[in-house]
Amino acid sequence: MPFSAQPPASGERYALSASLDNARHLSSLLRAVHFQDHATCLATASGLRVTVEDAKCIQANAFIQAEIFQEFSVQEESVMFRISLSVLLDCLTIFGTSSVPGTSTALRMCYRGYGYPLTLFLEEGGVVTVCKINTQEPEELLDFDFCSTKVVNKIILQSEGLREAFAELDMTSEVLQITMSPDKPYFRLSTFGNAGSAHLDYPRDSDLIEAFHCNQTQTNRYKISLLKPSTKALALSCKVSIRTDAQGFLSLQYMIRNEDGQICFVEYYCCPDENITEAER
Amino acid sequence: LSRIGDELYLEPTQSGLSLRAVNSSRSAFASFLFAPLFFQLYEPGSAGPDAELFRCKVHMKSFLGVFRSLPSLEKSVGKCLILLKPRASRLVLQLHCKHGVTKTHNLAFQECERLQAVFDTQRCASCLCAPARVLAEAVVHFPLTLAEVTLGTGPGGKISLRNYVEDEAEPSKTMVTELWLAEDEFQLVAVTPDSHITFCLKEFRGLLSFAEASNLPLTIHFDEPGRPVIFTLDDTVLEVHLVLATLSDLESSSHSPSTNGASHLPAPSDDFADDLESYMAAMETSEGCSEGAPSPNFSLRTPQPADSKPEGEEEEEEEEEGAVPGTPPHKKFRSLFFGSVMTPGRPGPATAQEVLAEDSDGEG
Numbered sequence: 001m002p003f004s005a006q007p008p009a010s011g012e013r014y015a016l017s018a019s020l021d022n023a024r025h026l027s028s029l030l031r032a033v034h035f036q037d038h039a040t041c042l043a044t045a046s047g048l049r050v051t052v053e054d055a056k057c058i059q060a061n062a063f064i065q066a067e068i069f070q071e072f073s074v075q076e077e078s079v080m081f082r083i084s085l086s087v088l089l090d091c092l093t094i095f096g097t098s099s100v101p102g103t104s105t106a107l108r109m110c111y112r113g114y115g116y117p118l119t120l121f122l123e124e125g126g127v128v129t130v131c132k133i134n135t136q137e138p139e140e141l142l143d144f145d146f147c148s149t150k151v152v153n154k155i156i157l158q159s160e161g162l163r164e165a166f167a168e169l170d171m172t173s174e175v176l177q178i179t180m181s182p183d184k185p186y187f188r189l190s191t192f193g194n195a196g197s198a199h200l201d202y203p204r205d206s207d208l209i210e211a212f213h214c215n216q217t218q219t220n221r222y223k224i225s226l227l228k229p230s231t232k233a234l235a236l237s238c239k240v241s242i243r244t245d246a247q248g249f250l251s252l253q254y255m256i257r258n259e260d261g262q263i264c265f266v267e268y269y270c271c272p273d274e275n276i277t278e279a280e281r
Numbered sequence: 282l283s284r285i286g287d288e289l290y291l292e293p294t295q296s297g298l299s300l301r302a303v304n305s306s307r308s309a310f311a312s313f314l315f316a317p318l319f320f321q322l323y324e325p326g327s328a329g330p331d332a333e334l335f336r337c338k339v340h341m342k343s344f345l346g347v348f349r350s351l352p353s354l355e356k357s358v359g360k361c362l363i364l365l366k367p368r369a370s371r372l373v374l375q376l377h378c379k380h381g382v383t384k385t386h387n388l389a390f391q392e393c394e395r396l397q398a399v400f401d402t403q404r405c406a407s408c409l410c411a412p413a414r415v416l417a418e419a420v421v422h423f424p425l426t427l428a429e430v431t432l433g434t435g436p437g438g439k440i441s442l443r444n445y446v447e448d449e450a451e452p453s454k455t456m457v458t459e460l461w462l463a464e465d466e467f468q469l470v471a472v473t474p475d476s477h478i479t480f481c482l483k484e485f486r487g488l489l490s491f492a493e494a495s496n497l498p499l500t501i502h503f504d505e506p507g508r509p510v511i512f513t514l515d516d517t518v519l520e521v522h523l524v525l526a527t528l529s530d531l532e533s534s535s536h537s538p539s540t541n542g543a544s545h546l547p548a549p550s551d552d553f554a555d556d557l558e559s560y561m562a563a564m565e566t567s568e569g570c571s572e573g574a575p576s577p578n579f580s581l582r583t584p585q586p587a588d589s590k591p592e593g594e595e596e597e598e599e600e601e602e603g604a605v606p607g608t609p610p611h612k613k614f615r616s617l618f619f620g621s622v623m624t625p626g627r628p629g630p631a632t633a634q635e636v637l638a639e640d641s642d643g644e645g
Binding site for chain 2: 197
C-alpha cells in the first residue's frame with residue numbers, strides 16, 4: 001500500500017483525506033446513484049455520503065462508512081462540496097472496469113478545502129495516475145424529512161424478488177404505482193402502458209418478504225423515469241426496504257455487500273406524482 | 282407467429298384455442314391449434330346456437346412482452362392463466378410465479394373477423410415429410426438475408442433446395458447454392474417428378490425453429506408453382522399450419538415447369554464432385570435462367586375496398602394494408618385468397634376451380 005505513509009506534500013492538513021485498497025468499493029456504489037451528472041459529497045467522521053438529485057422529486061444517497069476505508073480523516077466537523085460524478089467515476093475506473101480477481105486499483109483521496117480540487121491518486125500494477133477534479137459550491141439538498149417514526153408502511157424484501165420486476169418495467173407507462181396494504185393485494189407494483197396495465201403482486205407470506213409491517217392501505221404513484229435508475233442499486237443489493245409515510249413519500253433502502261463482505265447502504269427518496277389522472281386498470 | 286405478422290389472432294373453438302397470424306401482403310398465414318388437452322383447464326365459453334365464440338386480436342408485441350424472457354419464465358413461472366373478458370375489453374394474462382408472486386397483464390384487444398386462409402392439403406399433388414432437423418440442417422447453408430428458396434424434385438426421388446435468384450441479378454455476381462437431399466432422409470416422399478416451388482424463406486425459418494425445438498416432423502404439401510405450399514406439424518395436442526404463397530411461372534408463357542432452365546441442368550448423381558463441375562459449367566453457358574424461369578410480375582394483393590370480393594370474405598382494417606409503398610416492385614407473391622369457411626375450425630375446400638384470384642387493380 002504505497003500511499004498511507006506519504007505525508008501531505010506541503011505539510012498542511014487536508015480537510016479530507018482517505019485511502020482505499022480497492023477503489024471498486026467506492027465506484028460500484030457511486031454507479032448505483034449515477035443518474036445525474038453532478039453529486040454533492042459530504043464527509044464527516046462517520047464516512048462519506050454522496051447525494052444525487054433530480055427534478056426536485058428524487059434524491060439518492062450512497063453511504064460509505066469510514067470503516068470501509070483503510071484511512072479516513074476529516075479535519076472539520078464536516079466537509080461538503082459539489083463535484084461532477086461522471087468525471088469522478090471515470091477517474092476511479094481509469095484502469096478499466098473489468099473486475100479481474102486479484103487485481104484492484106488502490107485509491108487515495110485528498111481535499112484541501114473550499115475552492116480546492118479533489119485530488120485522486122490511483123495505482124494499479126505499479127502504474128500511478130493523479131487526477132484533480134474541480135469542485136463547486138454545494139447546492140442546497142432536498143430534505144424529505146423521512147424518519148422512522150413517520151413511517152406508515154414498511155416492507156423488507158429480498159432483492160432477487162424485485163430485480164426482474166424492475167428490469168422489465170413497462171417503460172411506456174408514465175408512472176409506477178405502489179400499493180401497500182394489510183389486506184390483499186398486500187404489495188403490488190402496477191404500470192399502465194401502451195399495451196395495457198400490468199400488476200405484480202407479492203403476497204405477505206411470500207418467502208421473499210422478510211418483514212411486513214403495513215398498517216394502512218396506501219396507493220401512490222411515482223414517475224417511472226425517476227425510479228428506473230434505482231434498478232442499479234437494486235441489482236447490487238441483497239435486501240431492500242420499502243417505506244412510505246403519510247404523504248406518500250417513498251423511501252427505498254438498499255443493503256449492499258461489497259467484495260470483501262462489508263455492508264454499505266444506498267437509499268432513494270421519491271415524491272409521489274401529483275399530476276395524475278385516474279388511469280384505467 | 283411473430284415472424285409472420287404484427288397481430289396475434291386468438292380464436293377459442295370447441296376443438297381448442299387457435300392462435301393465428303397473417304403477414305401484411307397476405308402471402309403467409311399460420312395457425313397453431315392447441316387442443317383442450319394441452320391445457321390444465323380449457324373453457325372456451327358458451328356460444329348461443331347462432332352466435333360464435335368470441336374472438337379477438339392483440340398486438341403481437343404486447344402479447345410477446347408478457348413472455349419476455351424464456352429462460353427466466355421456465356425458472357420462475359408455474360402457471361399461466363388466460364382470460365378473455367369481452368365486457369372489460371381486456372385479455373388477461375396472469376403468470377403465477379414462484380415465491381407466490383403473481384404477474385397480471387391486462388391487454389387491450391380488438392374484435393376481428395375470422396382469419397382463415399383457404400387451402401386444402403388433399404389437393405396438393407406432392408407431399409414430403411422429414412424430421413425438422415433434416416430441413417434445419419439444409420436451410421442453414423443459406424444466408425440469413427436470403428429471401429426466397431426453391432424446393433424441387435429431381436430424378437431418383439432426390440429433393441433439391443436452391444436459393445432463388447432474380448432475373449435482374451447479374452449472373453457473374455450472384456452466388457447460387459444448391460443442395461440435394463436423398464429420399465431416405467425423408468419419412469415420406471410422394472412427389473410429382475420435376476416439380477418445383479419457390480417460397481419465402483424467412484417465414485419458413487420461424488416454423489422450422491419451432492419444429493426443431495418441439496422435435497416434431499414437418500410435412501410439406503405442395504402443388505404447382507403459384508399454388509400455396511402448406512407446412513404442417515402434428516402432435517397429440519397441437520396442430521400447426523403454415524401456408525405460404527409461391528411464385529408462379531409467367532402467365533403468358535406456355536412453358537410448363539419442366540422447361541424451366543433449372544431442369545436443363547444435369548441433376549447431380551451420386552458421383553457428386555464430377556457432376557458439380559458439369560453442373561456449374563452448364564449454369565454458366567445456358568441461357569436457361571432468363572428463359573422460362575419463374576418470372577415475378579404479378580401484382581401485390583393489397584385488398585382495397587374497391588376490390589370486388591365474394592360475399593363473406595373477411596374484412597380487415599384496410600388502413601393497415603392500403604398501399605404498400607415500400608414493397609419491392611419486382612418480386613411479388615400471389616396472395617392467399619381468404620374466403621369464408623364452411624365449417625369452423627377446419628380449412629374449407631375451395632369452391633372455385635381457380636383458388637387464387639388475381640388482383641384486379643393496376644399496379645400501384
